[in-house]
Amino acid sequence: MIQDIKPIVTWSDDWVTGIKIIDDDHRHLVDLIQKLFHSMMTEKGTTFIRTIFVELINYTNTHFNREERMFKKYGFDELDRHKILHEQLVEQVLAKGKHILNKGRQKDLSFELLDFFKDWLENHIIKEDLKFKTFLIKNNIQV
């Protein structure tokens, strides 16, 4: 039963930046990771799993671009460093996921990769994205 599968990731209010567009993106990324995890657990098939994996990568890129545009607009002093972290994640995921992306089989997308993605997102939101919230408060900037 799908309901019996323990979630790989659940949203935490500790991750709230207070910037709606960013929080909505993060929630959507969590949903996509969870959806991908379910599809793998229930062996939905290679095509389906690849489609969600591609959607996750694409949405991650969309989110990173949105965040970087916002950071630039408000003069966030960590923009350059933050941008590099985003680029590194995409590079790593594309490298680790190249087999499934190149029309590989379902088993080519490993739970390790999904775990890596999930851990990265959690850590990144808590340690990096939330710094933008602190920056806004410190500089008394309303978004």
Ligand SMILES: [Fe+2]
């Ligand atoms: Fe983010």
Ligand SMILES: [Fe+2]
């Ligand atoms: Fe970020």
